[in-house]
Amino acid sequence: MKELKFIHDEGDVLFLKTLRGQVNQYFRENKIEKTANGFAIAKAIFLVAIYLLAFVAIFFSKTISQLYLCYSISGVLTIFVALNIAHDAAHGTFSKHKSINNFLLYTFDFLGASGYMWRLKHVHSHHPHVNIPNMDGDIKQSNLVRIFPNSPYLSFHRYQYLYMPILYLFYTLIWLMFRDFKDFFQTDISGKPSVKHPRMEYVKLLLGKTIFVGRLIILPTILLPFSFSQILLAFLIFHFCASYTVAMALISAHVGEHSVYPEPNQDGEMSQSWVRHQIVTTCDFATHNKIITNLFGGFNHHVVHHLFPNICHIHYPQLTAILVKTCDEFGMPYYSNLTLFDAVKSHLKFLKIRSVREEKVPFLEI
Numbered sequence: 001m002k003e004l005k006f007i008h009d010e011g012d013v014l015f016l017k018t019l020r021g022q023v024n025q026y027f028r029e030n031k032i033e034k035t036a037n038g039f040a041i042a043k044a045i046f047l048v049a050i051y052l053l054a055f056v057a058i059f060f061s062k063t064i065s066q067l068y069l070c071y072s073i074s075g076v077l078t079i080f081v082a083l084n085i086a087h088d089a090a091h092g093t094f095s096k097h098k099s100i101n102n103f104l105l106y107t108f109d110f111l112g113a114s115g116y117m118w119r120l121k122h123v124h125s126h127h128p129h130v131n132i133p134n135m136d137g138d139i140k141q142s143n144l145v146r147i148f149p150n151s152p153y154l155s156f157h158r159y160q161y162l163y164m165p166i167l168y169l170f171y172t173l174i175w176l177m178f179r180d181f182k183d184f185f186q187t188d189i190s191g192k193p194s195v196k197h198p199r200m201e202y203v204k205l206l207l208g209k210t211i212f213v214g215r216l217i218i219l220p221t222i223l224l225p226f227s228f229s230q231i232l233l234a235f236l237i238f239h240f241c242a243s244y245t246v247a248m249a250l251i252s253a254h255v256g257e258h259s260v261y262p263e264p265n266q267d268g269e270m271s272q273s274w275v276r277h278q279i280v281t282t283c284d285f286a287t288h289n290k291i292i293t294n295l296f297g298g299f300n301h302h303v304v305h306h307l308f309p310n311i312c313h314i315h316y317p318q319l320t321a322i323l324v325k326t327c328d329e330f331g332m333p334y335y336s337n338l339t340l341f342d343a344v345k346s347h348l349k350f351l352k353i354r355s356v357r358e359e360k361v362p363f364l365e366i
Helices: 010-030 038-058 064-091 098-104 106-111 115-126 155-185 199-223 228-254 274-280 290-295 302-307 313-330 340-354
Strands: none
Touching: 010 274, 010 313, 038 064, 038 313, 064 098, 064 106, 064 115, 064 228, 064 290, 064 313, 098 106, 106 115, 106 199, 115 155, 115 199, 155 199, 155 228, 155 340, 199 228, 228 340, 274 302, 290 313, 302 313
16 A cells, blocks of 8 residues: 555645634634633533433333433433543543543543544544545445445445445444454554554453443343343443434534545545545534534534644634635635534435446546
8 A cells, every 4th residue: 555645735735824823823812722621621521420320320220111211321422422532532632631631542441442443543544544445444335335436336235325324223333342353353444454453452452342241231130120131122222322323423524415535546646635635525514503512522523623633622613613714715615514414314315326326436536
């Protein structure tokens, strides 16, 4: 795999320089840090507190409906905690102290995922190679769904806009119980198949999964007056709720009707600049909705996140306003869905588009 090279475009360089200058000016004028502020810290503490409350409530469930409700709430809160704390920690933006960010990254492990693997795939694979087929570790396409325009067309893809919303129910189950292990033992990060992991990370992986299964399946089976099959169904309900919650964030940002998947040529050269690539491959959604912004950890302000991954999500609403204004001044494209519903609808339209057999397109589809 050749090293990826983006072109140098003077206009795009000026755009990025202007944008960075305005963003830095915002922080200087308001005399604030680029890391988490008091509100972000308070929000993180609150989300962890209600997550723990929902988890503890599992063991006080008297009826099966109460049990399923507690597991459902825990599933949704798992994603909100991860996006508001662990995601920023992985980027080193929750705190200005590296040790604190590294500690908070273990939030992923407590929630059942591998923080180490998330950072490796998300920070070191997805961000530098966003939406590039076979290089973006966050968008790995299986034969079940057709995302990339040059990927093979199989007969059942004509129905993918119908069956994929059902398969999304199992997203976190596959991620936590299977994909983490596959990524450790069959690593393929950014087209580099030989990534040697420290031995301690294997220990953390197994320990994290054991604790996760232990507290959500084994302990409830032992301590609660419910059958193993009922606990197992509750565990599935947990994943169904978590899966749809995280899927809404992930698919809305990178897999919609405006999404493109540019590929480098044989020499590893892209046909556009780095900043333009980040913008055209990413889409915002519901940026004026404060509830969604706070629950999803600013994930709906995703263009700014890709341009400034070194800034905590709590500042994204203000930075998005600066971005939109600067894009308008420079004629730079910017895509955003007004609501979360519009973003989900856009994703379903995208699946419908890709469900039709097409001629192969050039290596850059823009």
